[in-house]
Amino acid sequence: MNYSLRRQRLLEGLEDPSFVLIFSGKAPMRSADEAYEFVVDRNFFYLTGIDRENMALLLSKRNGVCHSVLFIEPYDEMLARWVGGRMREEEAKEISAVDEVRDIRDLDDHLVNLYARGLRQQASFPVYFDLWRQEAEQDRTPGIDYARKLQAKYPQIQVKDIFPALTSLRLVKDEKEITAIRKAIHRTRLGIEAMMRSIRPNQNEMQMEAVFLFSLMQGGCRDVAFHTIAASGERATTLHYSDNDQTMRDGELFLCDLGATESHYCADISRTFPVNGHFSDRQREIYDLVLTVQKKVKDAARPGVSIRDLQKLVIDFYREELPKHGLYKDVSEYYFHGIGHHLGLDTHDVDGGLGLILQPGHVITDEPGLYIRDEGIGIRIEDDLLITEEGSEWLSAEIIKEPEAIEAFMKR
Ligand code: GLY
Ligand code: MN
Ligand code: MN
Secondary structure (H helix, E strand, C coil): CCHHHHHHHHHHCCCCCEEEEEECCCCCEEECCEECCCCCCHHHHHHHCCCCCCCEEEEEEECCEEEEEEEECCCCHHHHHHHCCCCCHHHHHHHHCCCEEEEHHHHHHHHHHHHHHHHHHCCCCEEEECCCCCCCCCCCCHHHHHHHHHHHHCCCCEEEECHHHHHHHHHCCCHHHHHHHHHHHHHHHHHHHHHHHHCCCCCEHHHHHHHHHHHHHHCCCCCECCCCEEEEHHHHHCCCCCCCCCECCCCCEEEEEECEEECCEECCEEEEEECCCCCCHHHHHHHHHHHHHHHHHHHHCCCCCEHHHHHHHHHHHHHHHHHHHCCCCCHHHCCCCCCCCECCCCCCCCCCCCCCECCCCCEEEECCEEEEHHHCEEEECEEEEEECCCCEEECCCCCCCCHHHHHHHHHC
């Protein structure tokens, strides 16, 4: 789906008239004159295909007519010589296919004029902002800030949240998005295989992270989907361990949870393999349990079920099976996270809650694990699934996970 079609679909679901204003964001400062790496607002990117700072997208719908204006920083020759050029108007227009490009410094006036004109025709109508926030106490995002500023000046303005409408759109991936996720997965595969080839007892976990990053960058990918988890032995029983700085011992398992990206679309993969290339009998026993339930989840994942149903399947399976393997405590002692989440422009992508019914085009992860701290065993196997009309498809089938295949690969 192209960007103008996405914008049109978004506006179709809103009242007439209405406005939508979305910001690309700005990188916060890291030290005196250096900023953190800029990470574009995912909703802005979804609607424009542009990943530059300090831009805003204004959409309007009036009398059934949709209009899009992209506000950008003006091109600056001196800045271009120092840090590279800002985007020129023509390029911004070509990528995003917006109707108009304007100077970001004119945003306030433009919006106020538009709104005043609209008000003359209608008593009140909504302006939508992205009001989503990660934590209840996080009260500053560009959307929230701007909405507040506007409302302070024009108390009659109806501020509404565009995030739910964007969530509905982003949940269902189109062909272009699925192709990007597949590419991110392929890059991740190459990185994992490079790790499997180079891992040796007494190396440091950090070396594995370096091998992964090296492989990604060699393949032209600088951005990881999230901080790489490279954990051996007992460290693998900590879900989001990311120190990655311990020595990997002979006889331990190594767990990696990582992902490359492509055009900001994420892969999210976990694999667990032996540091010395051979599973012990006990490691293999536990690995097989995780792999078995992971495949059951894939078989059950289809339109009409929810991620909550899949989680229940895993817990029921473990409740039945774990005692047969000497694991007598409550399942939550060995498996204490969710079975998966939606995947897309964010690793933990927009979702509609655990009870949301899956439908074709959704992409989710399938990531059961078992964590037995007193045995120093942490195993997670994570693949990415596309929900199809008939059921689901492994998007990451190319990344080996059968224990025999892993051992054979590591022997080479
Ligand atoms: N890597 C984070 C997750 O699997 O959810
Ligand atoms: Mn993961
Ligand atoms: Mn995940």
